[in-house]
Amino acid sequence: MLKSSINGYIKRKNKMVKVYKNSTEITNLHGVPIYMTDVADACIYGRLNLFLQGDTGSGKTQLAKDVRDYFGEKSLFILGRNDMDTRELFQQINPEFLRALREGNGKRATKIKSLTDKINYHLTVVDELPNCVPAVRAQLFNLFDGFIEIDGVPYQIGKGYSVGIATGNIGQQFTESSNELGRALKDRMHVVVDTDYFIPTPSDTLEILATDTNPRVEFSGEKEDLSTEIIAKNKSLVEMPIPFEKILVANYLLHGLDYTSVGSKRKMKNAWPTTLPSHEQGSDAGLVLPVSVRAAKSITRLSQALDQIALEKGATPEVVNSDEGRFNSMMQAYRLVSAYSGVLNEADIQGKYDGDHYKAIDAVISSTKGQFDQQNENISQGLGMIAEGKRSQKILDKFKGRWGFMKDTLDGLLKSQNSEEKKEA
Numbered sequence: 001m002l003k004s005s006i007n008g009y010i011k012r013k014n015k016m017v018k019v020y021k022n023s024t025e026i027t028n029l030h031g032v033p034i035y036m037t038d039v040a041d042a043c044i045y046g047r048l049n050l051f052l053q054g055d056t057g058s059g060k061t062q063l064a065k066d067v068r069d070y071f072g073e074k075s076l077f078i079l080g081r082n083d084m085d086t087r088e089l090f091q092q093i094n095p096e097f098l099r100a101l102r103e104g105n106g107k108r109a110t111k112i113k114s115l116t117d118k119i120n121y122h123l124t125v126v127d128e129l130p131n132c133v134p135a136v137r138a139q140l141f142n143l144f145d146g147f148i149e150i151d152g153v154p155y156q157i158g159k160g161y162s163v164g165i166a167t168g169n170i171g172q173q174f175t176e177s178s179n180e181l182g183r184a185l186k187d188r189m190h191v192v193v194d195t196d197y198f199i200p201t202p203s204d205t206l207e208i209l210a211t212d213t214n215p216r217v218e219f220s221g222e223k224e225d226l227s228t229e230i231i232a233k234n235k236s237l238v239e240m241p242i243p244f245e246k247i248l249v250a251n252y253l254l255h256g257l258d259y260t261s262v263g264s265k266r267k268m269k270n271a272w273p274t275t276l277p278s279h280e281q282g283s284d285a286g287l288v289l290p291v292s293v294r295a296a297k298s299i300t301r302l303s304q305a306l307d308q309i310a311l312e313k314g315a316t317p318e319v320v321n322s323d324e325g326r327f328n329s330m331m332q333a334y335r336l337v338s339a340y341s342g343v344l345n346e347a348d349i350q351g352k353y354d355g356d357h358y359k360a361i362d363a364v365i366s367s368t369k370g371q372f373d374q375q376n377e378n379i380s381q382g383l384g385m386i387a388e389g390k391r392s393q394k395i396l397d398k399f400k401g402r403w404g405f406m407k408d409t410l411d412g413l414l415k416s417q418n419s420e421e422k423k424e425a
Contacts, residue, residue, distance in 0.1 A: 020065075020066045022200040022204055024201055029306055029328065030307070030311075030316075031310075034309065039193060041309055042309050043191055044123075044234075045233055048163070048301060049164045049190045052195055053168055053169075055195075055196050060195050064166075065125070067125070067165060070224075070230060071122050071123045074121055075123040076121045078125070080131035080132040082132070085135070086136055089140070099111075112153075113155060120158065122158050122227050122230075122231070124162070124165075125164070126140050129167065129185075145164075161234060186341055190302070192339070194357065194358075197356075237301075240304060243326050244383075245326040246330050247300070248379070249327060249330040253296060253368075254296050256403060257291070257364075260285045261280060273287075284363070284367045286345060286348065287344065287364060288360075291337075291341075298333075299330060299337045307329050335365060378398045382396075386414055395410075
């Protein structure tokens, strides 16, 4: 985990012992393997909430626990239960909360503000999140986002950096739009990984079994507080300029994937994909919905974080910063953010992809690559138009169908560039 991917960034005085072991590749990015631990690190870098979905005993809790150790005592571990209420949750966060809640309105607000100012949890880990009742889940999502809500008033915690990792054994129903938990999680969790799909290799389990037969989650690892370094890493990542190529890919996922020959998928709502003509039923027009703006941001941020992980594992800057490297990085981030986000046609997943969400999203990635390959020359001409600062209707008219969004994109770039030139003049 951070031990390998952040090795060039953090100098440790004491070696941290990690228990979770899994050498199954999630993907190979920029010529280096990306493992489950690297994905967790990327989420920490990018301050992206992570949901680990999988069967009992798949290592979800151990992985979350190992990440928690990065933050020393500045982390919170909550075991989800179906009888937990918000008062008990507040008690776990700070025992003084219950006394503050009993104060009169004037004193209570002052006391709560004082208490929340002192809450310095940077990471909240919730094991078995689906077991929590809705009111508790709502407060937990707030914690993930960096605040706690009391009497309708939000109070910031974590001094600007707060991230959440949750686990759950709830199966595929997690992503169904009709499922209350599914809707809430899609809104608040940025990355979802199915740990059953990336189980440890036989050599991993051989070593695990030979080393220790204790079936319990190991909580005895050494905790070294790396929160200052991690927050600095996040700040550096956030301030890093986003390459235009990545923004273009994100715009395609937002607008290009919304196109069909009979109109916008978003506007069809529940009528998608049944109202599509037969020739589009079998294409990505009938397989996948466009991403939301929030998801596009998550994809871009995760892409930036994965690039940093790859660089720290030995990838060369030339490969990472190439057009192909940036496209591949965005596609792998898209795979992790969208496979279980609810954008895929569940009937197609079951009927055409054997229930495999990753196989379905890989098909979308393949078609997306084909689209970009076909449009490469037109995109180059469009960018050349921007460089010259002159609008060419002939070039703009080359973008049709699902690429129609490029007309407005290029016009926007041209207006922005001309506006900046006028300011400088």
